[in-house]
Amino acid sequence: MDTQPTEVIAPQPTDAITREVVDLMANLVALFHREYEEAAAARSLTGAQAKVLALLRRGPMPMRHIAQTLSCEPSNITGIVDRLESRGFVTREADQHDRRVKLVAATEAGSDASEELRESLNFAREPLAALGADERATLRDLLRRMLDGVGPHAPADAAATAPTTPAAPTA
Numbered sequence: 383m384d385t386q387p388t389e390v391i392a393p394q395p396t397d398a399i400t401r402e403v404v405d406l407m408a409n410l411v412a413l414f415h416r417e418y419e420e421a422a423a424a425r426s427l428t429g430a431q432a433k434v435l436a437l438l439r440r441g442p443m444p445m446r447h448i449a450q451t452l453s454c455e456p457s458n459i460t461g462i463v464d465r466l467e468s469r470g471f472v473t474r475e476a477d478q479h480d481r482r483v484k485l486v487a488a489t490e491a492g493s494d495a496s497e498e499l500r501e502s503l504n505f506a507r508e509p510l511a512a513l514g515a516d517e518r519a520t521l522r523d524l525l526r527r528m529l530d531g532v533g534p535h536a537p538a539d540a541a542a543t544a545p546t547t548p549a550a551p552t553a
Contacts (some may be wrong), residue, residue: 410509414507419505427499429460431465432499434466434486438472438488439493444477446488469497470492472486
């Protein structure tokens, strides 16, 4: 058996601006997560429950898709959905095309809870208020371009799991 040595490609060094942008994005993400978790807790939701409700704003979806989108085990989603269902926030139904597949859908109460949480998030309003409409549009376009380069799941899934505020551009 003839094996060729695997060539290891060293990562390219980053410039100072790239490092600073990464640090600033990390700070923004940390701020978002902290406020998102606090807003969810204020509504007696876990962050994961709030993320499932946010994802369901797109409409009913299979439990497997929810698990893949949130990068967790299907058994975790089952527990999250069980708790949301017991509170009347979601329903489970068999898919019309494949009865083995369970679709999860937000109820009116679940949609209202998700929207209320979304509206309560102030983290993006204040930083984005410092930008004009054209600057916000440019920032949105740049973020979309960055996410488009990541892969097929990044743009839509990021938008679903990271609720935006009315002042924030939607991805």
